[in-house]
Amino acid sequence: MSAVIKNTLSLLDQGLIGRFRADCGQDWQQFTQHRFVKELALGTLNQEEFKKFLVQDYLYLLDYCRVEALAVYKSDQFQDMQYFSSLLHGLVNIELPLHIKYCQEWGMSEKEVNSSPKTLELLAYTQYLLSKAMQGDLLDLIVLLMPCLVGYGEIGLKMLIDPNTNQMNNPYQSWIDLYAGNEYLELIHTSLTVLERLARQRGGEERYSMLLEQFRTAVKLETAFWNVGRSQYL
């Protein structure tokens, strides 16, 4: 296992993120060890299901951008504004174009992706994030963003080091490479530092139980989201 992977996995057990993950218990396990994740790692996941997931995930990320944009708006320190705008920049200019490219590789046009109908799972998750993000402050916001950001990184890394993962002829290899890649890991490292600082500055200790409930709800919505590829359109 490379040093950077080991370091990232141990960081996830520490500080506030370690506490959230541990206190979520079963809910975190269900998210990160979901059937969809296991099938993707083996390469056995149904391809139509993956395609539908990819489109819903693209639509999800568009709303995730709006949450990040709200964090830019709500920043009252220049360094926070820099951090959240760089997060937004990365998503808009790197991860989203990559999603469009994946969709095209899987035979779907950009127009098709953008005009796709939405599922209940997508709407539930994005509307929850957006409403909490509008009500909350910067600490609420970064906590809401964490399950998505950290969860996929943990999943990608664990796939990469698991000998059972099919890395010879896996149709989903580029998905694994994205979330276990160095750029994504760096994003996680920076985000964890900002999370700790915002918690110190904004009464994280006194607010812990409320923050945990927001984190846990987002985790449960992530778990439900793994089934979008099997879900009905609204």
Ligand SMILES: Cc1ncc(CO)c(N)n1
């Ligand atoms: C639903 C969901 N959660 C997390 C990520 C990671 O960016 C994603 N792409 N989609």
